[in-house]
Amino acid sequence: MDKTIIIKTSKEITPINTKDISHIEIDSDCCTFHFDDGSKFSCSKSLNNIERLLPSYFIRVHRNCIINTNKIVKINIKNRIASLQNGNNVKISVRKLKYIKYSLISLQKD
Incomplete structure (x- = not known):
């Protein structure tokens, strides 16, 4: 479902289609959206605030990164x-790995 x-x-004011987002990272006070085509968009929003706006197929994999599980x-x-479709690799925290494996299996059943 597109959102x-x-x-x-x-x-x-920037509208962003979530299906085009590969992953979102935060570094210091700058949050960067990474898109399928390799482009980026940066803003000063917190990752927590952005996470609340995203559909359920986005998963926080680390304290500084959210990924689109469809990618x-x-x-x-x-x-x-x-490893993501656009060629980027994203580190997963130890604590989140089990949750991510479970979430991907759950999404597959839907």
Whole structure:
């Protein structure tokens, strides 16, 4: 299901279609959306605030990263790395790995 989220900054309002998002990372005070086509969009919103706007197929894999589970190509369980369709690799925290495996299996049943 496609959903459009609205990101407001002091300078602009940007609609973002969630199906185009590969993953979202935060570094310091800057939150960066990574898209399928390799483009990026940055804003000063917190990852917690953005996470509340996203559909259930987005999973927080680390304290600084959320991924779109529809974009996962594979998960290397030993190294805790999710490989995404756009070629990016995202580290998964130890605590989140079990939850992510369970969530992916649950999403497959839906």
